[in-house]
Amino acid sequence: MAKKLNVTPLHDRVLIQPAVAETKSAGGIIIPDTAKEKPQRGIVVAVGAGKKDEPMTVKAGDAVLYGKYAGQELEFEGKQYLIMRESDIVAIL
Amino acid sequence: MAKKLNVTPLHDRVLIQPAVAETKSAGGIIIPDTAKEKPQRGIVVAVGAGKKDEPMTVKAGDAVLYGKYAGQELEFEGKQYLIMRESDIVAIL
Amino acid sequence: MAKKLNVTPLHDRVLIQPAVAETKSAGGIIIPDTAKEKPQRGIVVAVGAGKKDEPMTVKAGDAVLYGKYAGQELEFEGKQYLIMRESDIVAIL
Amino acid sequence: MAKKLNVTPLHDRVLIQPAVAETKSAGGIIIPDTAKEKPQRGIVVAVGAGKKDEPMTVKAGDAVLYGKYAGQELEFEGKQYLIMRESDIVAIL
Amino acid sequence: MAKKLNVTPLHDRVLIQPAVAETKSAGGIIIPDTAKEKPQRGIVVAVGAGKKDEPMTVKAGDAVLYGKYAGQELEFEGKQYLIMRESDIVAIL
Amino acid sequence: MAKKLNVTPLHDRVLIQPAVAETKSAGGIIIPDTAKEKPQRGIVVAVGAGKKDEPMTVKAGDAVLYGKYAGQELEFEGKQYLIMRESDIVAIL
Amino acid sequence: MAKKLNVTPLHDRVLIQPAVAETKSAGGIIIPDTAKEKPQRGIVVAVGAGKKDEPMTVKAGDAVLYGKYAGQELEFEGKQYLIMRESDIVAIL
Numbered sequence: 001m002a003k004k005l006n007v008t009p010l011h012d013r014v015l016i017q018p019a020v021a022e023t024k025s026a027g028g029i030i031i032p033d034t035a036k037e038k039p040q041r042g043i044v045v046a047v048g049a050g051k052k053d054e055p056m057t058v059k060a061g062d063a064v065l066y067g068k069y070a071g072q073e074l075e076f077e078g079k080q081y082l083i084m085r086e087s088d089i090v091a092i093l
Numbered sequence: 094m095a096k097k098l099n100v101t102p103l104h105d106r107v108l109i110q111p112a113v114a115e116t117k118s119a120g121g122i123i124i125p126d127t128a129k130e131k132p133q134r135g136i137v138v139a140v141g142a143g144k145k146d147e148p149m150t151v152k153a154g155d156a157v158l159y160g161k162y163a164g165q166e167l168e169f170e171g172k173q174y175l176i177m178r179e180s181d182i183v184a185i186l
Numbered sequence: 187m188a189k190k191l192n193v194t195p196l197h198d199r200v201l202i203q204p205a206v207a208e209t210k211s212a213g214g215i216i217i218p219d220t221a222k223e224k225p226q227r228g229i230v231v232a233v234g235a236g237k238k239d240e241p242m243t244v245k246a247g248d249a250v251l252y253g254k255y256a257g258q259e260l261e262f263e264g265k266q267y268l269i270m271r272e273s274d275i276v277a278i279l
Numbered sequence: 280m281a282k283k284l285n286v287t288p289l290h291d292r293v294l295i296q297p298a299v300a301e302t303k304s305a306g307g308i309i310i311p312d313t314a315k316e317k318p319q320r321g322i323v324v325a326v327g328a329g330k331k332d333e334p335m336t337v338k339a340g341d342a343v344l345y346g347k348y349a350g351q352e353l354e355f356e357g358k359q360y361l362i363m364r365e366s367d368i369v370a371i372l
Numbered sequence: 373m374a375k376k377l378n379v380t381p382l383h384d385r386v387l388i389q390p391a392v393a394e395t396k397s398a399g400g401i402i403i404p405d406t407a408k409e410k411p412q413r414g415i416v417v418a419v420g421a422g423k424k425d426e427p428m429t430v431k432a433g434d435a436v437l438y439g440k441y442a443g444q445e446l447e448f449e450g451k452q453y454l455i456m457r458e459s460d461i462v463a464i465l
Numbered sequence: 466m467a468k469k470l471n472v473t474p475l476h477d478r479v480l481i482q483p484a485v486a487e488t489k490s491a492g493g494i495i496i497p498d499t500a501k502e503k504p505q506r507g508i509v510v511a512v513g514a515g516k517k518d519e520p521m522t523v524k525a526g527d528a529v530l531y532g533k534y535a536g537q538e539l540e541f542e543g544k545q546y547l548i549m550r551e552s553d554i555v556a557i558l
Numbered sequence: 559m560a561k562k563l564n565v566t567p568l569h570d571r572v573l574i575q576p577a578v579a580e581t582k583s584a585g586g587i588i589i590p591d592t593a594k595e596k597p598q599r600g601i602v603v604a605v606g607a608g609k610k611d612e613p614m615t616v617k618a619g620d621a622v623l624y625g626k627y628a629g630q631e632l633e634f635e636g637k638q639y640l641i642m643r644e645s646d647i648v649a650i651l
Contacts, residue, residue, distance in 0.1 A: 279286055
């Protein structure tokens with residue numbers, strides 16, 4: 001789903017291609033528009049090597065949910081990416 | 094009580110279906126309307142694999158109490174869910 | 187003194203039935219009305235299984251003192267309870 | 280100096296009977312009235328069992344100094360007590 | 373790309389020569405101008421010896437991304453450098 | 466220089482007799498009157514037994530420098546003392 | 559460059575003689591006048607014995623860079639010194 005990028009996240013970081021804004025996702029998950037902090041959805045593009053004694057859980061291709069303010073933005077060939085720590089990911093869809 | 098969801102909480106996180114608002118729950122627990130932070134009630138739908146050397150205690154189907162501001166909201170097929178760390182759960186009913 | 191409740195505190199949490207407001211307790215302990223944070227008194231109703239390598243010290247039936255703002259309120263069959271971490275308890279009476 | 284109380288401090292806590300206000304203590308220690316936080320003086324009445332691998336240093340009967348805002352107040356048969364962590368005690372007199 | 377500097381970063385620190393401001397980098401990575409904290413790009417010039425049991429991952433010559441406010445500025449022979457902890461680096465390009 | 470006091474600092478604490486205010490100390494150290502936090506000078510009078518696996522470094526009689534706001538004041542027979550943690554001491558003169 | 563001082567930094571602290579204000583240092587390092595926190599330059603005069611299992615890296619005579627607000631000032635025979643933790647030093651020149 002995501003083409004290979006020349007970006008290697010460091011340590012426990014994960015590069016994510018955020019899902020385009022849609023009111024209903026492919027898997028049927030809807031992110032409600034409420035007062036609480038909303039998890040966001042995206043596809044993992046690349047993962048770091050993990051930290052000492054802490055291997056990574058997610059892998060490239062996983063659809064994941066993450067907190068609204070997680071990560072830092074990065075643009076490559078016109079596409080938006082996010083890079084965040086694995087601990088900012090709350091679930092695999 | 095809760096149908097199978099395609100959501101796998103990461104690490105020590107737990108997916109919970111909150112109880113609908115009611116003044117008296119099935120188990121007879123009433124959440125008082127007072128000044129203190131009130132625990133909320135729900136059913137565990139899915140649990141993560143736990144963290145290193147910290148297996149999870151709750152399991153799917155458990156009725157649990159959690160803090161009022163715990164977790165992040167998530168909507169699936171018209172139902173509201175919460176995803177939170179197990180440490181935000183205070184008791185199993 | 188406290189009937190069996192279907193509430194199992196998680197990890198290091200303790201369920202407590204607070205003493206009713208009285209100026210002099212059965213054991214002769216009076217909680218003074220001063221500027222400092224006042225400990226409160228109650229009876230332990232249920233205790234969690236403890237955390238890894240940290241067994242619990244208090245047990246059901248213990249009369250305990252705890253900080254004024256400790257814990258979260260919970261109501262069951264018309265009685266008020268508090269659920270808190272054992273570390274919020276300062277003494278056994 | 281202090282009669283036996285039915286109070287068992289939990290973990291690393293210590294029950295202290297504060298010295299009555301006096302400008303010069305029996306041991307000759309005077310607590311100056313200055314801008315800095317002043318240590319206070321009292322007698323240890325009861326000590327907890329300590330924390331894991333951290334036995335207690337003070338014992339019942341010790342005269343100790345502690346920080347001005349240390350501990351929580353407790354009244355028993357007309358006497359004021361303080362309950363605090365051993366780490367709030369700065370010295371044995 | 374960067375000439376040898378007489379600067380040895382201490383412990384887990386890394387000396388970086390920031391990329392000159394450009395809208396499109398050599399590797400095609402564009403740093404978007406948005407509200408979120410933007411990662412910055414540079415070349416590693418020198419790395420510290422690491423901390424105890426924590427060897428360094430990046431090496432001199434690596435193109436890296438780092439947070440917008442990471443590090444401290446340093447000027448040498450008219451060129452700007454940044455010195456930061458390796459943990460402030462989010463990815464290797 | 467300092468007479469024996471009946472004060473035993475607890476754990477990692479140190480009792481210090483501050484140097485009287487002087488613009489030039491005996492050892493030639495002058496504490497400048499600038500905007501930065503100024504270290505203060507005094508003589509160690511008594512030291513605690515240290516913490517587990519952390520023996521004390523300073524000993525009674527040492528002239529030491531410490532931070533301006535370090536410690537708590539204590540008066541004994543008309544002399545001012547300070548009681549502080551050893552980690553608040555920055556150097557031995 | 560620096561005469562022997564009778565000051566022994568405690569634990570992981572380092573005594574530093576700051577470089578006099580100059581726009582270009584001997585080694586060609588210029589500290590830019592920008593909005594970011596600027597590292598400062600000085601010569602190590604004395605180092606502590608280190609902490610348990612953490613030997614010191616810098617030694618007397620090293621030219622070092624440190625953060626702008628690092629350390630505490632100390633004056634000796636008309637010269638200004640700084641005393642700081644080794645972790646406040648970012649690089650050896």
